[in-house]
Amino acid sequence: MTTAVVEPWIEEPLRLFVEDSxxxxxxxxxxxxxxxGQHGFxxxxxxMSACALASAIHASSNELGKLLQDKPFGxxxxxxxxxxxxxxxxxxxxxxxxxxxxxxxxTSLGLVQLYFEELCMRLRLAAPVARSERSPVLADTFERDxxxxxxFLFKR
Amino acid sequence: MNSPYMDAxxxxxxxxxxxxxxxxxxxxxxxxxxxxxxGVKSNIVAALAAxxxxxxxxxxxxxxxxxxxxxxxxxxxxxxxxxxxxDLVVVAITDATATVGAMRAATIRAAGRxx
Numbered sequence: 001m002t003t004a005v006v007e008p009w010i011e012e013p014l015r016l017f018v019e020d021s022x023x024x025x026x027x028x029x030x031x032x033x034x035x036x037g038q039h040g041f042x043x044x045x046x047x048m049s050a051c052a053l054a055s056a057i058h059a060s061s062n063e064l065g066k067l068l069q070d071k072p073f074g075x076x077x078x079x080x081x082x083x084x085x086x087x088x089x090x091x092x093x094x095x096x097x098x099x100x101x102x103x104x105x106x107t108s109l110g111l112v113q114l115y116f117e118e119l120c121m122r123l124r125l126a127a128p129v130a131r132s133e134r135s136p137v138l139a140d141t142f143e144r145d146x147x148x149x150x151x152f153l154f155k156r
Numbered sequence: 157m158n159s160p161y162m163d164a165x166x167x168x169x170x171x172x173x174x175x176x177x178x179x180x181x182x183x184x185x186x187x188x189x190x191x192x193x194x195g196v197k198s199n200i201v202a203a204l205a206a207x208x209x210x211x212x213x214x215x216x217x218x219x220x221x222x223x224x225x226x227x228x229x230x231x232x233x234x235x236x237x238x239x240x241x242x243d244l245v246v247v248a249i250t251d252a253t254a255t256v257g258a259m260r261a262a263t264i265r266a267a268g269r270x271x
Contacts, residue, residue, distance in 0.1 A: 108210075110185025110203030 004153040005037035013122035014039060017099075021115035024083070025102040027051065028123075031058060031089075032142070035149050036097065044150040051146075054087055054100040075116070077109055086112050090120040092127035161189035164246065164269035171262045173254030175234070178247040179270055180206045182213075182240060196249060201236070205229075205247045209238045226264055228256075235259065239267035246270065 003018060003026075005011045010028055018026050018039045025040035027047065033055035041047045057076065065073035075088030083104050090097045099119060103112055158166070165177040169191050176192025178201065185206035190198045213224045229236040237248040237259045246267045250259055 105183075108183060108185035108203065108207060110180075110199065111207055113186075114200055114203045 003037065003039040006149045006152050007036055009126040009128060010037040010123070013119050013126055016122065017115055017119040020118070021101070021103070021112050022107040023101040023103040023112060024106075025050075025100075027054065027098075027100040028090075029054060029098050029100070031055060031096055031098055034142075034145060035153065038153055040102075044154045047150060047153065048146065050100060054098055057087060058089065058098050075113065079109075084109065086116070088116060090116075090123050092123050093129050094127045097123065159189060161270055162191065164266040165189060165191040167269070168246065168248055168262050168266040171248075171250075171254065171258055173234075173250045173252070174248055174259075174262075175251060176201075176249040177266065178202050178205075178249075180245045180247055182206050182210050182243050182245050188244065192249070201247065201249060205236055205238060206245055209240060209245045209247075213240065225267075226260055228260070237263040239263045241267040241271045244270055 003011065003015045005014065014026060014028055014037045026038065027035065027041075027050055028037040029035050029051045033051045035047055035051050038047050041050070061076055062072040065071060075086060078085040083102055085100070085102050086109065087098065087100045090099055099116065101112060101116075161179045165179065168174060168177040176190070176196045176198065178187055178192065178198055179189040180186065180202040181188055185203040187198050187202045192198050208229065209224075209227055212227055216222065216224045225239060227238040229238075234249065234251040235254065237250065239246050246263055248259060248263050248266075
């Protein structure tokens with residue numbers, strides 16, 4: 001499985017996270033659903049769907065957290081029978097990023113959480129201080145930007 | 157009133173040289189109950205110790221050696237003592253003054269008490 005990123009500074013933190021935590025799938029994305037890096041996905045359409053769903057889950061749990069405790073919830077864990085999901089935000093100088101991971105019995109929630117903290121630290125250290133050249137995400141350009149990112153990740 | 161887990165950990169942490177005791181979910185690697193000194197990174201210890209215990213148990217089973225009931229990890233300045241019960245693992249964190257035999261007995265006894 002390969003790791004592919006849209007922005008180079010994400011590659012090393014993501015690669016180390018995947019190696020250490022032994023997760024099957026990993027995605028780094030912006031809260032509005034734009035993919036920045038992925039590991040383990042073989043089809044662009046799966047990345048697109050996962051990003052859209054992760055973004056929606058994060059937005060919903062954020063609002064629910066604000067409603068219930070005046071602040072957003074942190075990480076979200078969903079335990080399936082064979083596979084588990086962990087979704088959590090990482091704060092960087094480039095703003096909040098989301099990390100979605102899927103893992104199985106090869107690792108554990110505790111290890112994923114442990115190495116996720118290291119991923120957050122590495123992303124914070126690696127993030128460029130200057131703003132990206134990428135233009136702000138607008139409804140009009142969202143799909144075009146997403147297509148460009150997916151094309152870059154999957155070398156289309 | 158204490159949980160049965162905390163009762164087991166309190167007895168464990170009364171042993172000489174013990175800096176903390178944890179009840180950890182082996183599958184998830186997360187803390188179920190903890191009784192540790194200030195400064196002990198219980199979440200990190202729990203995640204890594206549960207992983208070691210699980211892999212050791214699977215290795216023993218794969219080698220046809222049966223179940224593991226006690227595991228001790230000796231480090232430069234102390235030990236990690238682990239004993240399992242079903243999906244839970246009792247982890248004791250000790251310094252070098254803890255007695256090997258006493259810790260073995262105390263950790264296994266604590267694992268028996270969480271059942």
